[in-house]
Amino acid sequence: KQEVTQIPAALSVPEGENLVLNCSFTDSAIYNLQWFRQDPGKGLTSLLLIQSSQREQTSGRLNASLDKSSGRSTLYIAASQPGDSATYLCAVKLNQAGTALIFGKGTTLSVSS
Amino acid sequence: DAGVTQSPTHLIKTRGQQVTLRCSPKSGHDTVSWYQQALGQGPQFIFQYYEEEERQRGNFPDRFSGHQFPNYSSELNVNALLLGDSALYLCASSLGGSLHFGNGTRLTVT
Numbered sequence: 001k002q003e004v005t006q007i008p009a010a011l012s013v014p015e016g017e018n019l020v021l022n023c024s025f026t027d028s029a030i031y032n033l034q035w036f037r038q039d040p041g042k043g044l045t046s047l048l049l050i051q052s053s054q055r056e057q058t059s060g061r062l063n064a065s066l067d068k069s070s071g072r073s074t075l076y077i078a079a080s081q082p083g084d085s086a087t088y089l090c091a092v093k094l095n096q097a098g099t100a101l102i103f104g105k106g107t108t109l110s111v112s113s
Numbered sequence: 114d115a116g117v118t119q120s121p122t123h124l125i126k127t128r129g130q131q132v133t134l135r136c137s138p139k140s141g142h143d144t145v146s147w148y149q150q151a152l153g154q155g156p157q158f159i160f161q162y163y164e165e166e167e168r169q170r171g172n173f174p175d176r177f178s179g180h181q182f183p184n185y186s187s188e189l190n191v192n193a194l195l196l197g198d199s200a201l202y203l204c205a206s207s208l209g210g211s212l213h214f215g216n217g218t219r220l221t222v223t
Contacts, residue, residue, distance in 0.1 A: 043214035103155030
C-alpha cells in the first residue's frame, strides 16, 4: 500500500531564507508527483507536477525534484516571503487512469518578516 | 472564468442525518473528483465521476454516494452521518489533466 510522508510537519523561518520541504513515498511505481499549496480553510492550488520520467520542475522561486528509485521528492523555496506561509502538500498518482491522488499530511510553513 | 465552486461553505449536521454537498466544475471541465480532508490530515480520495458515472472509488463505505449531472456538476451524498465524517470536503475538476480544487465545504457533525 502506497504511503506518503512529509517531514517536517511544521517549519518556521525568517524572511529571505532558502528552505527545503521533504516528501517520501513507499512504492516507487508512481505515474507522477505533485506539490500543492493550501491556505487555511481553503482548497488546494497546484504548484508543480513532475512526471515519473522527469527529475525536476521549476516555477519562479520554486523547484521540485523527484528521485523515484529512492522514493523521495523535495520542494525548494528560494528567498522565502511571508506570503509563502501556508501548508504544502505532496501527492502521488499511481497510474495514468483516473484522478485518485495519495497525499501526505503536509508541512505547515510560517515565514516571519 | 469561474473556477470550481462548492456549496454550501459550511454545514452543521447531527449524527444519523443525511447531507448533500454540491460542486460546479471549472468551465470546460468534464470530470469531477471528491476528497475528504480531516483536520491535520491530507485529503483522501472518495470517488471520481466522468460521463455521469462513478469511474474510480477510494476506500469509503457505501454511505458515501455521488451523482454527476449532464452539465458536469456533481453532488456528494453522505447518509447516516457519524462524528468521524466531520471534515473539509473538497471537489476537484479536470479535463484529462491536472486537478483544480474548490475551496471546500466544512462539514461538522455533532
